[in-house]
Amino acid sequence: SWLPNTDLDDPSIANPNASPKSTTQYILTVTSEHGCIAYDTVLVTVGNIVAKVSNDTTICSGTSVQLLASGGANYTWTPTTGLSNPSIENPIASPTTTTTYKVLVSSGTCEDSAFVTITVNPQPTAKAGEDKTLCIGASTEIGEAAQAGFTYNWQPINGLDDATNANPTASPTSTTQYIL
Numbered sequence: 001s002w003l004p005n006t007d008l009d010d011p012s013i014a015n016p017n018a019s020p021k022s023t024t025q026y027i028l029t030v031t032s033e034h035g036c037i038a039y040d041t042v043l044v045t046v047g048n049i050v051a052k053v054s055n056d057t058t059i060c061s062g063t064s065v066q067l068l069a070s071g072g073a074n075y076t077w078t079p080t081t082g083l084s085n086p087s088i089e090n091p092i093a094s095p096t097t098t099t100t101y102k103v104l105v106s107s108g109t110c111e112d113s114a115f116v117t118i119t120v121n122p123q124p125t126a127k128a129g130e131d132k133t134l135c136i137g138a139s140t141e142i143g144e145a146a147q148a149g150f151t152y153n154w155q156p157i158n159g160l161d162d163a164t165n166a167n168p169t170a171s172p173t174s175t176t177q178y179i180l
Contacts, residue, residue: 003027018044051105051114058119064094067116072105093118124150128180134172142178143167155179 005011007020018026028040054068069075069089077086082095093101100117127144134140146152146166157163159172170178 001029003029020044020046022046047108047110049105049107049110049112051103051112053103053114053116056117056119058121060121061096061123064092065118067091067093067101067103067118069103069105069114071112072107072110074106076104076106078102078104095120126180128178129167132170136173137171139169139171141167142170143180152180 002008002011002016003026004024007024008016008018008026010016018024023043023045025041025043028042030038030040032038050071052070054066057065059065067077067083067090069077075087075089077083077091079099079101080086082093082099083101084092084094093099095118098117098119100115102113102115104111104113106112124147129142129144132140132142143152143154143166150166152164152166154160154163154165154168155178156176159170159176160178161169161171170176
């Protein structure tokens, strides 16, 4: 017989299935056919793993981000593509496309998992246009048509009518290299 007999499927057999909700020490009493009694104990430890993972992140193509998981002793990330080390809690992720990573966090026999999505945005293309030759006092448009959602910044700003325009009018007073 087993005591306590709660959370056991049959406390009167030699090997019941135990499903305790918290760590429990069970005492086994065995009585032989001659009336002799022996005792033994077993401790059933209940663990609780809660996998935690860094927030979803957006990166630009060609860059990296460090992921972070916690909650256990062992970590397994999948897919492994783009990860510096899929067996640590904080790998560097360098995916080439948007990827959802799953981390399996374990400690002993308990495990849990969590997900993090890394959204990969393409790098913009800067198009400053062709080199131009002007006479002193003349103006010309540089750059190319604006692309929706992009912001622009020209350097230096001297001689430009709007350094935040994709294709400003340039009126330099000397030879100038503009960088977009």
